[in-house]
Amino acid sequence: MGIRILSVFGTRPEAIKMAPVIWELQKYPDRIESRVCVTAQHREMLDQVLGVFRITPDIDLNLMQPAQTLPELTTRVVAGITEVLERERPDCVLVQGDTTTVMATALAAFYRKVPVGHIEAGLRTYDRYSPFPEEINRRITDVLATFCFAPTRAAAEALRREGISDRDIYVTGNTVIDALLWAVRQPEPPDVAKLASRLDGQKLVLVTAHRRENFGAPLEEICLGLRELARRNPQIAIVYPVHLNPNVQEPVHRILQGEERIYLISPLSYLSFAHLMNRADVILTDSGGIQEEAPALGKPVLVVREETERPEAIEAGVAKLVEIDAHVIVQEVERLLYDEQAYRQMANAVSPFGDGHAAERIVRILLERLK
Ligand code: UD1
Numbered sequence: 177m178g179i180r181i182l183s184v185f186g187t188r189p190e191a192i193k194m195a196p197v198i199w200e201l202q203k204y205p206d207r208i209e210s211r212v213c214v215t216a217q218h219r220e221m222l223d224q225v226l227g228v229f230r231i232t233p234d235i236d237l238n239l240m241q242p243a244q245t246l247p248e249l250t251t252r253v254v255a256g257i258t259e260v261l262e263r264e265r266p267d268c269v270l271v272q273g274d275t276t277t278v279m280a281t282a283l284a285a286f287y288r289k290v291p292v293g294h295i296e297a298g299l300r301t302y303d304r305y306s307p308f309p310e311e312i313n314r315r316i317t318d319v320l321a322t323f324c325f326a327p328t329r330a331a332a333e334a335l336r337r338e339g340i341s342d343r344d345i346y347v348t349g350n351t352v353i354d355a356l357l358w359a360v361r362q363p364e365p366p367d368v369a370k371l372a373s374r375l376d377g378q379k380l381v382l383v384t385a386h387r388r389e390n391f392g393a394p395l396e397e398i399c400l401g402l403r404e405l406a407r408r409n410p411q412i413a414i415v416y417p418v419h420l421n422p423n424v425q426e427p428v429h430r431i432l433q434g435e436e437r438i439y440l441i442s443p444l445s446y447l448s449f450a451h452l453m454n455r456a457d458v459i460l461t462d463s464g465g466i467q468e469e470a471p472a473l474g475k476p477v478l479v480v481r482e483e484t485e486r487p488e489a490i491e492a493g494v495a496k497l498v499e500i501d502a503h504v505i506v507q508e509v510e511r512l513l514y515d516e517q518a519y520r521q522m523a524n525a526v527s528p529f530g531d532g533h534a535a536e537r538i539v540r541i542l543l544e545r546l547k
């Protein structure tokens with residue numbers, strides 16, 4: 177029998193970043209028994225990704241509740257995963273990222289003394305409330321993990337500074353680049369061409385925002401900035417696939433619904449979103465994953481957050497932190513769209529987060545360490 181590896185994930189970004197690893201694990205049927213468990217912390221947004229990557233989970237805990245709270249969700253994940261571990265008896269559990277699913281799964285695995293591999297280890301802002309609760313989720317997970325797969329050298333360095341043994345830290349690149357490079361090689365889905373055909377030569381500003389610390393006034397401020405931007409600039413169109421979290425849906429629709437040249441749409445399938453990023457002129461986001469993807473596509477990305485755990489993109493000059501103030505947002509987007517030099521300086525295709533082979537490295541290391 178092969179090494180039994182249980183990959184656990186629950187949300188859209190975890191699924192995207194775990195998919196290349198699951199594909200890679202499946203390449204070794206003689207040596208690895210790969211099992212997939214989803215908590216379904218997200219439901220529709222997770223299922224979209226499972227569909228794109230054609231992954232059928234072996235176990236689906238189906239945990240999402242509307243407007244779920246952190247303590248409720250954490251409790252349900254720890255209990256659900258504990259039962260799965262009792263039944264499945266894996267040799268190793270893989271988690272990816274910094275969500276509640278990740279932290280609670282790592283804890284449940286630790287209680288059963290099952291080694292945990294943490295993919296995307298070592299990201300830090302060192303501000304416990306930003307992003308909230310992800311900064312603490314990932315620190316807890318790194319403490320619990322047996323194998324830390326750091327996407328970059330800086331992330332590995334952070335782990336070393338925190339006293340994690342060098343022997344357990346591996347710099348692998350981020351698996352999101354594996355997923356992205358695959359996605360943009362696929363034919364462009366028809367919904368993207370349809371959206372683009374509505375643009376009428378306008379410049380495309382692609383927007384996402386969903387972070388918990390931006391709920392309330394900051395998210396409203398972002399929306400006011402977008403409204404102002406669209407009203408002032410007939411030559412700009414804004415496409416915003418709105419996250420299904422009700423704390424996002426309500427203010428975004430209240431402030432932006434019905435505005436000319438602002439297209440509020442449902443979350444896009446990963447293939448469509450990747451191709452739409454490729455067509456965008458500017459991306460404005462508070463998402464983690466998009467900060468990694470935009471540089472690989474050479475798309476300037478304005479990050480509406482106070483700080484980032486992904487400084488590599490800022491250092492590479494492709495990303496910029498933007499104060500959450502409507503006027504500043506308008507100013508920064510307009511500058512990029514009308515100042516060619518400013519645009520050229522940011523539109524560099526660089527890939528500080530990986531080369532598209534992260535999943536291969538991770539699986540090779542697992543084969544070596546778990547044999
Ligand atoms: C979660 C993660 C966040 C990650 C984000 C990616 C935590 C604490 N937060 O935030 O780190 O960046 O996912 O998107 O782990 N909902 C649906 N359908 C879906 C998904 C969400 O209806 O497919 C709604 C539900 O009402 C759900 C709510 O959104 O209760 C919140 O979902 P949750 O996973 O708790 O938080 P996110 O804000 O999505």
Ligand code: UDP
Pocket residue numbers: 188189192352384386417442443444445446447449450462463464465466469
């Ligand atoms: N994404 C997607 N459809 C969308 C918006 C985003 O597939 O409509 C992808 C995006 O390319 C990235 C990931 O979702 O890979 C980011 O997820 P999210 O912003 O939900 O979470 P975060 O990365 O902030 O944790």
